[in-house]
Amino acid sequence: MVGSVAVDGGGGPVSAGIAVLRRHGERVTPARRAVLEVLGATTEHLSAEEVLGRALAISRSLHRTTIYRALETLGELGLVTHVHTDHGPAFYHLSAPLTGTPHLHVRCRVCERIMDVPADLLDDAVRRLRETAGFLLLVDHTALAGLCSGCEAAGGHPG
Amino acid sequence: MVGSVAVDGGGGPVSAGIAVLRRHGERVTPARRAVLEVLGATTEHLSAEEVLGRALAISRSLHRTTIYRALETLGELGLVTHVHTDHGPAFYHLSAPLTGTPHLHVRCRVCERIMDVPADLLDDAVRRLRETAGFLLLVDHTALAGLCSGCEAAGGHPG
């Protein structure tokens, strides 16, 4: 059930997300509500495990599997986005239409933190690859790896 | 045991690799030899599982674990490189000093094939991120995802 999302109508990302669920005939369950609340309460990028941990504080009886399924559904509706990393889990956050701040991600190999980077960072690469190989780069679900300035200064190993 | 690699002395990547092993006091075992032969015989990018399959044709009694350990050792010596993908396994190939053809990788989300792309594809992004955030992008071990021209034409879903 793929769909598009409307911008936040003013009631905050949670109610905006719930409205989208309703509009698509999806049920509004405690699990989905909790996931929206968790992601709406932070600008961090959370792993499924972290979402579960915080969601339990809201709903108390949620299962890990349910979190994965809620994240999947919300993702299909365009409410939630995820980034994959080379090692370790995927990280989730509200998608740009809800937050209004599109961005890409990089991840430090040493401290493992996710950093937001400008949405147009890879535009040059996208254009080049389209022109030379006809390959359509989809850059938003993959975090490139590297060393943040702090870890590089500390002599961190590239891994 | 991190090390640097010498260019191929003319005897092909396998003997060059063996020379590097010796130079570093690493043992030259059937497993390591087989892995070098497998990767030296193709320009494809192989998963550990595929390396195992082909290596068994050479040596007959190798274990999956041993392949992972051989790939790790050869990687530390700079002989073998790997790329991570969003879903699915990592893919291995001889590193540029042995093959003489440096490149990066992208992967089609539909047909799952790995494609080589120019080594300088992300230079602009690397420079921008260094200048604006002091972040050192290490782009060589991560395959960006996308749609190859064939699968895009066929209406493939971005997944």
Added chain:
DNA sequence: ATGAGTGCAAAGTGTTTGCAACTAT
């Protein structure tokens, strides 16, 4: 001979699936 390398079993992560029970509509 001796310690690095191997085979095997087992565990470890992160994620998905099958199915009966539940609940939002």
Added chain:
DNA sequence: ATAGTTGCAAACACTTTGCACTCAT
């Protein structure tokens, strides 16, 4: 009422680890 959701257990894919045994040096 009833289909969509959930909880649980179990499987899944990929990779790593512990330990006794073997073989390259």
